[in-house]
Amino acid sequence: MLVDTLEFAFKNIRKRVMRSSLTILGISIGIMGIVALNGLSAGMTQAVLDELAPLSDTIFFYSTPVSIKGGTTDTGDSILSGEKIGTPRIEKDDDFSKNEPFTERDIEDIQRIVGVKKVNVFMSGYALLSFDNDVSEVSILGMDPKTMGDVYGKESLDSGKLLRSGEQNRCVVGYSIANEYFDRKMKINNKITLNGEKFVIKGVYKKEGGGLWSQNDIAVHITSRDFEKVTGDNSIDNLIVKVDNVNEVEAIASEAIEKVNDNHGYEDFFSAVTMTAILDRIMHVIAIIETVLLGVASIALVVASIGIMNMMLTSVIERTHEIGIMKAIGATKKNVMFMFLSEGALISFIGGIIGLILGFIGASIICSFVSNFIGTEFVAVISPVSIIFALSVALLVGIVFSYYPSKRAAGMSPVEAIAYE
Amino acid sequence: MVKNEIRTINLKKTYCKSHFQVNALVGATFSIKKGDYVSIVGTSGSGKSTLMHLIGCLDQPTSGKLLIDNTDVSRLSDEDLAKIRRKKLGFIFQKYNLISTLNARENVELSMRFAGVNKRIAEKRAEEFLISVGLEKRIFHKPTELSGGEQQRVAIARALSNNPSIILGDEPTGNLDTKSGLKIMKILEKINKEGKTVIIVTHDQSIAKRSRRYFSIKDGVVREDYAS
Numbered sequence: 001m002l003v004d005t006l007e008f009a010f011k012n013i014r015k016r017v018m019r020s021s022l023t024i025l026g027i028s029i030g031i032m033g034i035v036a037l038n039g040l041s042a043g044m045t046q047a048v049l050d051e052l053a054p055l056s057d058t059i060f061f062y063s064t065p066v067s068i069k070g071g072t073t074d075t076g077d078s079i080l081s082g083e084k085i086g087t088p089r090i091e092k093d094d095d096f097s098k099n100e101p102f103t104e105r106d107i108e109d110i111q112r113i114v115g116v117k118k119v120n121v122f123m124s125g126y127a128l129l130s131f132d133n134d135v136s137e138v139s140i141l142g143m144d145p146k147t148m149g150d151v152y153g154k155e156s157l158d159s160g161k162l163l164r165s166g167e168q169n170r171c172v173v174g175y176s177i178a179n180e181y182f183d184r185k186m187k188i189n190n191k192i193t194l195n196g197e198k199f200v201i202k203g204v205y206k207k208e209g210g211g212l213w214s215q216n217d218i219a220v221h222i223t224s225r226d227f228e229k230v231t232g233d234n235s236i237d238n239l240i241v242k243v244d245n246v247n248e249v250e251a252i253a254s255e256a257i258e259k260v261n262d263n264h265g266y267e268d269f270f271s272a273v274t275m276t277a278i279l280d281r282i283m284h285v286i287a288i289i290e291t292v293l294l295g296v297a298s299i300a301l302v303v304a305s306i307g308i309m310n311m312m313l314t315s316v317i318e319r320t321h322e323i324g325i326m327k328a329i330g331a332t333k334k335n336v337m338f339m340f341l342s343e344g345a346l347i348s349f350i351g352g353i354i355g356l357i358l359g360f361i362g363a364s365i366i367c368s369f370v371s372n373f374i375g376t377e378f379v380a381v382i383s384p385v386s387i388i389f390a391l392s393v394a395l396l397v398g399i400v401f402s403y404y405p406s407k408r409a410a411g412m413s414p415v416e417a418i419a420y421e
Numbered sequence: 422m423v424k425n426e427i428r429t430i431n432l433k434k435t436y437c438k439s440h441f442q443v444n445a446l447v448g449a450t451f452s453i454k455k456g457d458y459v460s461i462v463g464t465s466g467s468g469k470s471t472l473m474h475l476i477g478c479l480d481q482p483t484s485g486k487l488l489i490d491n492t493d494v495s496r497l498s499d500e501d502l503a504k505i506r507r508k509k510l511g512f513i514f515q516k517y518n519l520i521s522t523l524n525a526r527e528n529v530e531l532s533m534r535f536a537g538v539n540k541r542i543a544e545k546r547a548e549e550f551l552i553s554v555g556l557e558k559r560i561f562h563k564p565t566e567l568s569g570g571e572q573q574r575v576a577i578a579r580a581l582s583n584n585p586s587i588i589l590g591d592e593p594t595g596n597l598d599t600k601s602g603l604k605i606m607k608i609l610e611k612i613n614k615e616g617k618t619v620i621i622v623t624h625d626q627s628i629a630k631r632s633r634r635y636f637s638i639k640d641g642v643v644r645e646d647y648a649s
Contacts, residue, residue: 004540011523328477333499418514
């Protein structure tokens with residue numbers, strides 16, 4: 001009987017093709033919204049995980065600007081807007097502030113913590129870059145060449161090579177600086193100056209786009225010794241610490257913070273960011289965005305569902321005579337109800353399938369657009385679970401919203417229904 | 422002795438229309454035996470359709486009893502009435518009342534499917550019934566592709582499909598020309614000869630006179646005029 005009923009429902013849908021199509025379109029739009037948003041959200045989550053999960057064994061330490069006397073400092077944002085362990089609250093005077101650097105002792109103390117694999121040190125600052133008689137202010141990062149190999153690696157290069165130990169006045173430039181900052185594109189062995197100090201370009205990084213290392217696009221990497229020559233400063237203000245066990249990352253970060261703050265006599269001065277904390281925060285934000293967007297898409301689905309009810313009510317009125325005939329030849333209330341429920345469910349299910357396809361196409365188009373815009377590959381993830389979910393929602397909506405019209409049809413008096421013209 | 426298949430005892434039907442009541446059927450008492458061929462004749466508004474609807478279990482009486490095979494159907498639930506319509510009764514309407522989206526075979530099949538007959542068996546039987554009413558070349562035609570007489574023959578095949586013992590015809594020739602009407606009557610008479618009870622409501626005396634029993638109805642009062 002189910003096959004007959006579905007066949008019969010399909011014939012009725014075909015008979016009222018325009019009305020059915022419009023109702024199907026409504027459901028398609030609702031389901032498309034849900035599928036696309038769900039796919040984008042899952043894609044976003046996957047992109048974040050792909051980007052950050054490999055760094056889950058990493059802790060970023062940084063010092064924050066402080067004043068020497070009186071007042072309370074504003075900590076500012078870290079290069080990574082993650083959850084900070086230890087928020088600076090330094091008494092200060094408003095007229096003078098500086099970044100207090102990490103010391104050799106800090107680095108040794110962190111290195112001694114059980115579970116720490118490696119501590120990479122960085123110096124950060126700004127310099128005036130001169131190339132082709134043009135000048136631009138750029139961010140510079142000083143580091144040991146070995147650190148450059150460990151943290152960035154050869155695979156991050158677009159052309160040239162990374163720095164080697166003992167090399168001087170050589171640099172690796174970010175993609176945007178090399179290709180977009182000046183009229184002429186920079187090439188390997190081109191000469192530049194940083195604060196008047198001459199450098200030869202040894203390598204150019206690949207474009208990072210919107211990723212974790214996006215600041216690399218607008219930075220020049222040099223050795224620590226050259227950094228001191230360019231800026232006159234040898235302060236270490238960033239550390240990247242790798243740990244052996246991902247599960248211990250939070251505990252190690254807390255211990256390191258405590259030791260470094262003790263060394264400097266502050267209660268809450270140095271901060272650390274772990275990938276776990278960043279991931280938690282990002283996932284939370286994505287979940288909020290997803291909920292809000294799904295709520296919006298659901299409104300479209302509810303409107304479409306009302307369309308199903310409207311169509312089914314009209315159909316019941318139009319087919320009153322037919323209902324009477326069916327009852328006269330022996331259809332029970334259940335038979336009639338099942339027929340109309342099947343029709344509503346079938347319309348909604350077809351809408352669901354179309355919505356699923358449109359949602360997939362829509363999400364792919366958006367992803368392609370976003371990928372081009374941010375420069376990072378971003379793919380919509382439409383899992384079998386979300387396909388089943390979307391089709392189930394469509395089916396459920398069809399059944400729920402055709403329940404009342406079906407009940408009305410089933411409850412009709414056969415005599416009155418047959419007499420209806 | 423042939424037993425009574427349908428018995429009515431003081432059967433009444435009153436319709437309430439806003440501020441007044443219409444007594445469509447006033448205390449009808451009669452019986453119809455298995456294999457009878459009965460005509461119910463009356464003018465428009467006389468109550469003949471009301472009586473047909475009651476006998477056909479499409480409606481329930483206001484009072485009185487209606488027994489079909491000794492079961493009082495006047496107090497049965499909707500589901501039980503549907504069961505009786507499916508198993509014991511076959512309807513033929515004046516306007517054929519076929520379902521427009523279905524072809525001839527599917528129309529005949531439908532009532533069998535409601536009765537739970539397997540799809541393949543229902544299809545085969547539907548084709549057999551259509552052949553028996555001379556529609557072997559019209560099996561897959563939709564109602565709109567059939568003439569009035571052909572549509573009525575599909576309706577007869579549908580009425581016979583669940584092998585009911587009672588066939589009810591509500592002006593079965595009312596929409597047909599004389600030739601087609603005659604063809605339909607001959608089919609009904611053949612069905613009656615095969616042992617089924619045939620009850621026809623008509624206003625056409627020539628059709629009514631072909632039956633063995635003749636009931637007239639006027640102002641809701643039923644009277645048996647003759648039995649041949």
